[in-house]
Amino acid sequence: MPKYLLLKHYRGGPEPHHPFPPMDQWAPEDVEAHMAFQRQVIEMLEENGEYVGAEALTPTRTWVRYGGPGAAPVTTDGPLPETSDLVAGWFMIDVDSYERALEIAAYASSEPGPRGEPLYEWIDVREIMSGPPSDG
Amino acid sequence: MVDEPAGRGDGGPADRAPDVALGGFGRDLIPRVLASLVRRGEDFDAAEDALQEALLEALRVWPEHPPRDPRAWLAAVATRRLVDARRSDAARYRREEAMHAEPRPVVVEEADDTLLVLFRCCHPDLAPASQVALTLRAVGGLTTREIADAFYVPEATMAQRISRAKRTLRGRRLDRPGDLAVVLRVLYLVYTAGHTGPPTRIDLADEAIRLARQLILATDEPEARGLLALMLLNHARLPARFDAEGRIVTLDRQDRSRWNTGRIAEGVRILQSALAEQRAERPPGRHQIEAAIAALHDDAASAAETDWPQILSWYDELVALTADPVREDPAAVLGRAVAVGHVLGAAAGLRETDRLRQVIGDRHRWHAVRGHLHELDGDLLAAADAYADAARRATDVAERDHLVRQAARARATHRER
Numbered sequence: 387m388p389k390y391l392l393l394k395h396y397r398g399g400p401e402p403h404h405p406f407p408p409m410d411q412w413a414p415e416d417v418e419a420h421m422a423f424q425r426q427v428i429e430m431l432e433e434n435g436e437y438v439g440a441e442a443l444t445p446t447r448t449w450v451r452y453g454g455p456g457a458a459p460v461t462t463d464g465p466l467p468e469t470s471d472l473v474a475g476w477f478m479i480d481v482d483s484y485e486r487a488l489e490i491a492a493y494a495s496s497e498p499g500p501r502g503e504p505l506y507e508w509i510d511v512r513e514i515m516s517g518p519p520s521d522g
Numbered sequence: 523m524v525d526e527p528a529g530r531g532d533g534g535p536a537d538r539a540p541d542v543a544l545g546g547f548g549r550d551l552i553p554r555v556l557a558s559l560v561r562r563g564e565d566f567d568a569a570e571d572a573l574q575e576a577l578l579e580a581l582r583v584w585p586e587h588p589p590r591d592p593r594a595w596l597a598a599v600a601t602r603r604l605v606d607a608r609r610s611d612a613a614r615y616r617r618e619e620a621m622h623a624e625p626r627p628v629v630v631e632e633a634d635d636t637l638l639v640l641f642r643c644c645h646p647d648l649a650p651a652s653q654v655a656l657t658l659r660a661v662g663g664l665t666t667r668e669i670a671d672a673f674y675v676p677e678a679t680m681a682q683r684i685s686r687a688k689r690t691l692r693g694r695r696l697d698r699p700g701d702l703a704v705v706l707r708v709l710y711l712v713y714t715a716g717h718t719g720p721p722t723r724i725d726l727a728d729e730a731i732r733l734a735r736q737l738i739l740a741t742d743e744p745e746a747r748g749l750l751a752l753m754l755l756n757h758a759r760l761p762a763r764f765d766a767e768g769r770i771v772t773l774d775r776q777d778r779s780r781w782n783t784g785r786i787a788e789g790v791r792i793l794q795s796a797l798a799e800q801r802a803e804r805p806p807g808r809h810q811i812e813a814a815i816a817a818l819h820d821d822a823a824s825a826a827e828t829d830w831p832q833i834l835s836w837y838d839e840l841v842a843l844t845a846d847p848v849r850e851d852p853a854a855v856l857g858r859a860v861a862v863g864h865v866l867g868a869a870a871g872l873r874e875t876d877r878l879r880q881v882i883g884d885r886h887r888w889h890a891v892r893g894h895l896h897e898l899d900g901d902l903l904a905a906a907d908a909y910a911d912a913a914r915r916a917t918d919v920a921e922r923d924h925l926v927r928q929a930a931r932a933r934a935t936h937r938e939r
Contacts, residue, residue: 410910410929417930421923422767442919 389438390487392477392494393510396445404506406499419498427494431479436490438478447472478514487511548580549663550736551593556660557635558597564604566642567688570660572603577663636661637740640733641700644708645691652687653708654715659684661736662729672726673715702741706749706809709733713753717760727757744796748810751796754789755816758782770924774825786820793817811840815857834861852882856891868899886915890925893932902936 409417431437450461477494481487491509499505552573559569576599580592589595643656658664658672670680709730716727734750762776771777793813800806806814815836822828837858844850855878863871872895875888882888889912896905906929913925 408910409926410906410913411933412930414927414930414934417927421927425767442922444917445914 387480387482388484388487388516389478389480389514390484390491391512391514392479392487392491393512394474394476394494395508395510396472396474406505412500416498416500416502419502423497427477427497431477431490436479436481436486438480440475440477442475443473445472445474484513487513548584548592548596549732551596552577552663553636553639553661553736555593555596555600557639559600559604565692567685567692568604568607569600570688572600572607574659574666575603576600578665581665634740636736640705640737640740641702642691642694644700644705645694646701646704647690648687650708650711652683652690653704654711655680655683656687657708657733658712658729662733664729702743702746705737706745709737709749710753710809717756727753727760731757738792744799744804745807745809747792747796748807748813751789751793752809752813752816754785754792755813755820758785758789758820764920768920769927770920772924773819778823781820786817789813789820790817806839808840808843811836811843815840828864830861830864834858834865837861848877848881852878853887856882856888860891860894863895863898868895871895872899884915886912886917886921886925888912889915893925893928897932902932902939906930906932906936 409420412420428437428440447463448461449463450459453460477490479487479490481490488511491511495507495509496504497507556566556569556573559573560566564572573596576596579599580589580596584592639661640657643660644653648656655669655673658669659666664672666681666684667677669684670677673680712733713727713730716725716730731750731753734746734753738746738750758781759773759776761782762778762780763771765771793810796810797806797814800810815833818829818833818836837854840854841847841851841858844854847855856875859871859874859878861871862874872892875892875895878888889908893905893908893912896902896908909925909929909932913922913929916922916925
């Protein structure tokens, strides 16, 4: 069974399908519905035996690279300072097929936003390369 | 984002097989057996490895064949492991041998032994993560796998962390008294790890309480009792800290009937016995003070009945422990700011937090406290902004979600006005 990494981003992907305000400006009941949906996606994946892991990331980001011999590491907020490539979190899933991975990603993207409208959030679907296990 | 944390610490998860296998008392034997092996001349590093193997064997064998004398069993099996290792004999001893292990006489200096092993594991030369891992294994009697699970790292990573820690300590004597303050800090780290992140099969807060119980048998130091009291008094509220959906419920909104009154009574009793020993030249330390504050919260029948003036006076003592509390103990100053807000008014509380802006102004808790104080002040828009700022900086999913909800709720209430 192939494994896929579904990357969620802060705000849309290439272009937000439709823009939405930050969550702290939503109606409280919309916030609740959104969070309940996130829990429900994980429960569904667990029940199907497709869940491997899920984590959220804080929005603070630092890019770092080797600074050269004897020099301090170079850090920056990012070579691409837009927020569109900022990863917010991921699901790791173990599924029967590529098609199933797309289906799950599309479902995750239907998460409710303000007034219960789907967010149409872009999800970056990446297959995990197989190889020798790193840890028994 | 994972399982709901509701009911954490509420008697612990159901599948705690190791404790059942060890009859609930076996783990407390681990540091004593370890110390007796070392006192007999065995190397700490090798003895600890051998004992871990004996423990794994016990988990396998004891459920069906409970030993007459668990301590002698563990010592005998660990000894056999050490002999096997010395012979470089890879052959595993047979299970029957393990089952009929002969008891050996052991030296009885139990309390001191636990303390010496604790000092060893909490050696100041070790990094905090290593101190915690080694303490959980050599004193707590947890398996490497259980510790790895509790901290979400692969078992091989945790095994490596533990063996590196033991290598660092190689050649050092076990009989030296260590730094009790470091031991207390390590136990508190274990405890707080049990209060953040999703629940695991091993309840670290329970483990920390168990370790602290062992510690107070080994030392009369009031601060050790203060630490145990603090853990019990905070842990008592855990059943009410999350709702059925795993959402955080703040202290002022908790269903106080769900608090564990047994833990509160025990915590208060232990705290009183510690405070009774205070003298002019030895005022209560940090853990006793924090326990006293926790006890005052636990003692209030409702949020409105909280004795804030008395809490504030304990915070005054807490910040007086350091010469420059803003820099050395900003958490105490922040806690005091909340108490100031409730006693002298929200504006006064906010002024107190201003002093901390340079030091912890980038931390989520600073913004969350500001949100609370703005709300107390009736300024819901400022409260919503502060909660949103806090949410962006939070590093715990449950806490982040809670802060987003607080922001949305404050904004919505503001719009309705």
